[in-house]
Amino acid sequence: MSSANIGWLFYKDYFKDIIYSDLKNLNNEAVVNKKISNIINQLPKIDSQEALGNVQFEATTTYPGLLIGSGNAHELPDIKGQAILGFHFDYTTGLPCLQGSSVKGILRSAFKHRDYIKELLDEKNRAVDIEKLEIEIFGQTNGSTKIVAGKDVFFDANVAKYSKELLGDDFITPHKDPLKNPIPLRFIKVMPNVTFRFDFELHDGLLSRDEKAILFAQILSDLGAGARTNVGY
Numbered sequence: 001m002s003s004a005n006i007g008w009l010f011y012k013d014y015f016k017d018i019i020y021s022d023l024k025n026l027n028n029e030a031v032v033n034k035k036i037s038n039i040i041n042q043l044p045k046i047d048s049q050e051a052l053g054n055v056q057f058e059a060t061t062t063y064p065g066l067l068i069g070s071g072n073a074h075e076l077p078d079i080k081g082q083a084i085l086g087f088h089f090d091y092t093t094g095l096p097c098l099q100g101s102s103v104k105g106i107l108r109s110a111f112k113h114r115d116y117i118k119e120l121l122d123e124k125n126r127a128v129d130i131e132k133l134e135i136e137i138f139g140q141t142n143g144s145t146k147i148v149a150g151k152d153v154f155f156d157a158n159v160a161k162y163s164k165e166l167l168g169d170d171f172i173t174p175h176k177d178p179l180k181n182p183i184p185l186r187f188i189k190v191m192p193n194v195t196f197r198f199d200f201e202l203h204d205g206l207l208s209r210d211e212k213a214i215l216f217a218q219i220l221s222d223l224g225a226g227a228r229t230n231v232g233y
Contacts (some may be wrong), residue, residue, distance in 0.1 A: 001076040006096075006167070007089030010039055010188070011074070014083075018076065028079045036083055039188065040167045049096060053201035055213045059157075059220055064170065066190035068098050072148070075109045084229075085168070085187040090158065095177035096190050098157040098225055103198065107154075110219045112204045120218050126205060133206045152212070153201035157225075160197040168192060189233070 014035045017083040021024045072086025111117055111134040128201060139150035159166070169190045173182040200216070202209035226233055 001030055003042050006039060006042050006044065007091065009094075010044070010083075010087055010089065011163040014039070014074075015076070016198050017218060020077070023077045023079060025055050026194045029081050030078055032076070033084050036081070036141055036169060036186070039083075039155055039170055041131050043166065044093075046095070046116070049160075049197075050158060051160060052199040053153060055194055055200045055202045055209055057213055057217050058160055059217065060193050061190055063192045064189070065168065065192055066096075066194070066225065067187070067233050068096060068190065068225070070187070070227040079090070081186060083188050085190050090156070092125030093158070093190070094158045096194075097159075100154040100156045102225070103157055103220075104138065104154040104162070106223055106225055107216055107219055108134070110223060111138070116211075117215075120215055121207075121212075125211065128165075130208050136205045137212065150202045151205065155199040155201075157196040157198045160195045162191070162194040165191040166192075 014032075017031050018028055022028075067085070067087075069083040070089025072088065074086040075084050076082045088099060089095060090099055111130065112125065114130045115132075117129075117130050121128060135150070137150050137152050168189055169186055170182040170189050171186055173184050198216070198220070200209075202212045207215065223229065225233065
């Protein structure tokens, strides 16, 4: 059986067949559970994709997985068992996708810690001016309105391969009232052992493009990507 576009299943098909006039109807819970099961059971074929830019590397998710696009709106009215967090899928392929702007944001956030960046550089590059390196890579705001663009380009990171599972579900249990049992809230995640390919158009400068790629890979390995990295994602 061919796989459906998972992005379409999550943002379009998911909201069909709900009885909005009777939200307490038990059929709604059954419908939602069936939809989520269908989403996480999709096992799409990953076609080889043309490389973008001039530098690529791969990174693989670890336990408990990866959350991307959780800030996107997705919540239904009060229906038990729903997936409450949004998710980001590539519009064309329907596969999980880490946006290039997010990759850039993660990497740039590391440059707030100059000593950390310096520690990641090899001995011959320890004398590099980290502030100038940041501007060279990411650009800067010159004055109140003019933005000077960085030289390097950050493309979306896409799924390159996975072993047994691509998506799964998990739960958070917020304690709004310490006197009541928490109600588990369900969400969708990328499973462990899913490999993403990161693509960049990098230029030689204070560091060579290959040295930048090594630096970027180490930062992503240390800081992680997506939401809830403070609890292991």
